[in-house]
Amino acid sequence: MTTTLPDGPHLPAAVKPSTAAAFPGETMLLDDTARLRAAAAFVREHKSSTLLPLLLPGLRGAELASLAEHCRFAHAGLLLFPRDPQHLRSQLADCGLAADTPSHPSVVVRERLARRHRRDALDLDVRILRPRVHGPDGERRAVEVFALTVPERSDLEPIAAHERARDHEAHLAFELENPDTLLLRGLCAVLSRHGARPDGGGYNPHEDGTVLYFTTPAAATGGGYRRLELYAPGDHRDALAAHLDEYPGANRPAETLLHLLTGAWTTQALAAFARLRLPEAMDTTVATSTRELARRTATHPESLGTLLRYLTMLDIVAEDDEAQDGFRLTPLGSLLRADTPDTMRPLALMYGGPFYRSFGALDHTVRTGQPAFDHLFGENHFDHFARDPALADLFDRSMAASSRMFRPIPDHPVITAAARTPTPSTIVDVAGGNGALLGRILIAHPELRGTLLERPHAVEAARRSLDGMGCGARCDYRSGDFADLPHGGDVYILSRVLHDWDDDRCAEILRHCARAMPAHADLLIVERLLPTDGSPSLATAWDLHMMCNVGGRERRAEDYARLLAGAGLELLDRTPLPLEAYVLHARKAVQDAIR
Numbered sequence: 004m005t006t007t008l009p010d011g012p013h014l015p016a017a018v019k020p021s022t023a024a025a026f027p028g029e030t031m032l033l034d035d036t037a038r039l040r041a042a043a044a045f046v047r048e049h050k051s052s053t054l055l056p057l058l059l060p061g062l063r064g065a066e067l068a069s070l071a072e073h074c075r076f077a078h079a080g081l082l083l084f085p086r087d088p089q090h091l092r093s094q095l096a097d098c099g100l101a102a103d104t105p106s107h108p109s110v111v112v113r114e115r116l117a118r119r120h121r122r123d124a125l126d127l128d129v130r131i132l133r134p135r136v137h138g139p140d141g142e143r144r145a146v147e148v149f150a151l152t153v154p155e156r157s158d159l160e161p162i163a164a165h166e167r168a169r170d171h172e173a174h175l176a177f178e179l180e181n182p183d184t185l186l187l188r189g190l191c192a193v194l195s196r197h198g199a200r201p202d203g204g205g206y207n208p209h210e211d212g213t214v215l216y217f218t219t220p221a222a223a224t225g226g227g228y229r230r231l232e233l234y235a236p237g238d239h240r241d242a243l244a245a246h247l248d249e250y251p252g253a254n255r256p257a258e259t260l261l262h263l264l265t266g267a268w269t270t271q272a273l274a275a276f277a278r279l280r281l282p283e284a285m286d287t288t289v290a291t292s293t294r295e296l297a298r299r300t301a302t303h304p305e306s307l308g309t310l311l312r313y314l315t316m317l318d319i320v321a322e323d324d325e326a327q328d329g330f331r332l333t334p335l336g337s338l339l340r341a342d343t344p345d346t347m348r349p350l351a352l353m354y355g356g357p358f359y360r361s362f363g364a365l366d367h368t369v370r371t372g373q374p375a376f377d378h379l380f381g382e383n384h385f386d387h388f389a390r391d392p393a394l395a396d397l398f399d400r401s402m403a404a405s406s407r408m409f410r411p412i413p414d415h416p417v418i419t420a421a422a423r424t425p426t427p428s429t430i431v432d433v434a435g436g437n438g439a440l441l442g443r444i445l446i447a448h449p450e451l452r453g454t455l456l457e458r459p460h461a462v463e464a465a466r467r468s469l470d471g472m473g474c475g476a477r478c479d480y481r482s483g484d485f486a487d488l489p490h491g492g493d494v495y496i497l498s499r500v501l502h503d504w505d506d507d508r509c510a511e512i513l514r515h516c517a518r519a520m521p522a523h524a525d526l527l528i529v530e531r532l533l534p535t536d537g538s539p540s541l542a543t544a545w546d547l548h549m550m551c552n553v554g555g556r557e558r559r560a561e562d563y564a565r566l567l568a569g570a571g572l573e574l575l576d577r578t579p580l581p582l583e584a585y586v587l588h589a590r591k592a593v594q595d596a597i598r
Contacts, residue, residue: 488516
């Protein structure tokens with residue numbers, strides 16, 4: 004039996020409701036039924052001939068006709084986590100799908116889950132069901148449901164939370180009719196030419212079928228689905244072996260390591276792209292020649308062409324098929340434009356600048372336990388940035404560049420409850436940088452007032468920023484450190500603050516918060532959380548970054564619960580945010596609140 008091989012990173016599926024990792028006492032915000040209903044609607048609405056170009060931009064003409072002829076859009080797949088079989092039947096019925104659909108064991112998805120979560124595959128009873136739906140012309144299709152039963156308080160709950168948040172198994176499937184090895188390999192070659200990349204697969208002996216998975220290009224617009232499946236009835240393990248060998252991590256360790264070693268080139272290519280103001284000089288729809296771009300940006304044409312070809316591999320720019328030596332900006336590359344809302348340009352400049360230099364001394368941190376930044380620059384990064392106004396401004400803007408994670412916070416129940424009180428409530432943003440988060444909250448809730456605590460150099464930047472947002476008149480500004488926290492606020496926010504510090508300093512900060520908070524006040528903490536199962540996570544990468552550059556660290560939820568308890572605070576729940584962040588909600592422990 005051939006089992007699945009490594010899977011890569013994927014974007015969310017078409018509809019992804021708010022999700023939260025399992026945690027004692029929290030309200031689960033997960034709705035598998037909504038995801039199932041959305042998948043069924045998607046299958047009913049689309050045709051192969053119109054869907055394939057969305058998944059593979061640039062596919063047209065004879066190649067599109069050939070692919071559409073041999074590949075029939077068959078189903079949309081997703082992974083669900085019912086409490087028990089009856090729960091699954093109810094979900095199917097609620098979505099207008101046959102509740103009595105038969106099931107059989109999944110081999111491919113079970114093995115993928117086992118590998119991803121380092122579990123024994125025998126412990127994961129994943130079933131496949133394919134309830135029927137009809138396409139726009141009445142053709143027979145299905146929703147492919149992978150079901151892993153997760154009873155309440157089961158040790159499988161962390162797996163369910165991780166998979167719901169990332170939707171690794173969501174995909175769109177095309178079935179081949181009467182396939183042979185030559186046809187299968189030819190279709191794979193067409194997909195590859197248009198940016199699809201092998202992403203594992205397997206042979207399922209229970210149904211005698213071969214599955215080849217691909218990831219679609221970043222520019223794909225297939226309803227948010229970023230994985231594509233080719234399903235070939237029968238045993239095609241020779242074609243499968245060739246497909247799996249194309250996966251970067253499969254049987255080619257030297258090539259894989261070489262790709263990893265060149266990661267620094269990617270960082271500097273993106274930083275150079277931003278520093279040279281190339282994103283602002285390019286258009287997203289019309290290609291511009293390299294020579295014209297060089298003229299606009301005062302760069303060397305041949306060298307610029309080399310950079311742009313490299314960035315094409317990263318989907319930052321796209322080479323125009325019809326305009327010779329012409330490039331246009333992709334949606335991904337547009338995030339580096341200075342004039343884009345929520346621009347990420349400051350992050351590119353910071354990660355390609357001071358933090359890039361300090362990572363060159365990472366071995367010093369690992370040997371000594373001391374931040375490489377301090378070793379390289381002779382002082383901690385807060386003092387270093389405060390001494391240089393331009394660098395301080397860049398740092399504040401780089402922090403605001405991740406403001407996507409802030410978007411749901413104004414709708415957090417704690418914030419909305421504060422906005423409904425008879426007298427105006429006050430939101431205290433502790434070390435709030437340039438006020439990006441506080442401003443977002445105040446704009447959403449005109450009833451609220453704000454107080455921002457920051458170092459003197461940052462307070463003036465925040466004042467200008469909040470005035471520019473039109474909410475500065477509802478703000479007070481305090482210059483100082485954590486010991487200067489204003490008393491009497493209704494909601495206190497620590498956004499990406501605690502990960503800057505070691506446990507002792509975090510405990511001190513939380514004690515300052517507890518002393519300032521009235522009995523009724525709430526504390527919201529925005530941080531990334533380290534996974535408990537070793538699964539890939541942005542938090543793991545940022546843990547290394549914090550250690551190297553500021554001497555801080557990322558933590559697990561239980562670590563924050565312990566630190567909060569030591570300050571007389573109680574962690575009540577956590578809610579996921581974009582960019583793999585969470586907002587943790589805490590209040591004074593009952594006995595401390597009574598005092």
